[in-house]
Amino acid sequence: MSxxxxxxxxxxxxxxxxxxxxxxxxxxxxxxxxxIDDGAVDIENSIELITHLHEMGYQKLITTPHIFWDMxxxxxxxxxxxxxxxxxxxxxxxxxxxxxxxxxxxxxxxFESLIEQEDLLTFGDRHILFELSFDEEQxxxxxxxxxxxxxxxxxxxxxxxxYEYWHNNFSKYEDVVDRGVSLQINTNCLTGHYGPGVxxxxxxxxxxxxxxxxxxxxxxxxxxGLLNQMRQSPILxxxxxxGRLLNHTL
Ligand SMILES: [Fe+2]
Numbered sequence: 001m002s003x004x005x006x007x008x009x010x011x012x013x014x015x016x017x018x019x020x021x022x023x024x025x026x027x028x029x030x031x032x033x034x035x036i037d038d039g040a041v042d043i044e045n046s047i048e049l050i051t052h053l054h055e056m057g058y059q060k061l062i063t064t065p066h067i068f069w070d071m072x073x074x075x076x077x078x079x080x081x082x083x084x085x086x087x088x089x090x091x092x093x094x095x096x097x098x099x100x101x102x103x104x105x106x107x108x109x110x111f112e113s114l115i116e117q118e119d120l121l122t123f124g125d126r127h128i129l130f131e132l133s134f135d136e137e138q139x140x141x142x143x144x145x146x147x148x149x150x151x152x153x154x155x156x157x158x159x160x161x162x163y164e165y166w167h168n169n170f171s172k173y174e175d176v177v178d179r180g181v182s183l184q185i186n187t188n189c190l191t192g193h194y195g196p197g198v199x200x201x202x203x204x205x206x207x208x209x210x211x212x213x214x215x216x217x218x219x220x221x222x223x224x225g226l227l228n229q230m231r232q233s234p235i236l237x238x239x240x241x242x243g244r245l246l247n248h249t250l
Pocket of ligand 1: 029
């Protein structure tokens with residue numbers, strides 16, 4: 001057990017009241033490949049994060065490094081190579097957890113060219129995880145989503161609760177769902193980690209039955225600590241136990 005695990009265990013006063021993430025089973029949003037985005041910094045860090053997620057009850061991790069051409073110019077090949085490295089390390093250490101890499105695509109011109117080239121990393125049944133700008137609504141997102149769907153992909157929008165320019169216009173979320181896009185909220189947003197506005201929109205999305213997936217969006221050990229806090233969240237427990245989530249289908 002790592003030192004961090006020991007500290008977490010010591011600070012767990014009411015383990016009986018907490019739940020494991022076993023019922024979610026599969027995480028489909030994280031940054032666990034070493035050294036290619038703002039997530040795990042090296043292979044040791046990758047294994048450390050994966051070990052914690054495994055201990056929390058996840059049986060399969062679909063990790064999604066950023067492909068954001070101006071900041072993280074990752075390619076399918078780079079991601080496949082790092083995926084193979086992590087899988088080899090997990091095998092050597094006898095850590096039994098299913099592990100797969102896809103990507104979190106930022107909608108930009110490069111992404112649109114990848115759709116044309118059919119060079120996209122999918123998971124589940126041709127699912128694609130994509131994200132939008134945090135700063136302003138992008139004019140090209142509707143076109144990109146439409147082109148994805150015409151090409152037979154199933155788009156999932158990452159952390160819709162974090163796009164603050166939609167917070168005062170809830171119909172924007174309904175519109176995205178009406179266009180056949182699934183929504184994935186970040187589990188940790190319910191802690192208030194990203195601010196009270198983000199938390200309250202996430203709760204509203206859950207109450208409106210618009211959430212299909214939850215994701216850890218785990219980048220570092222800080223996120224592991226927050227996930228442990230979430231194991232006492234009544235709203236998360238209710239969402240997980242509702243059977244509404246589709247994570248297990250991936
Ligand atoms: Fe992410």
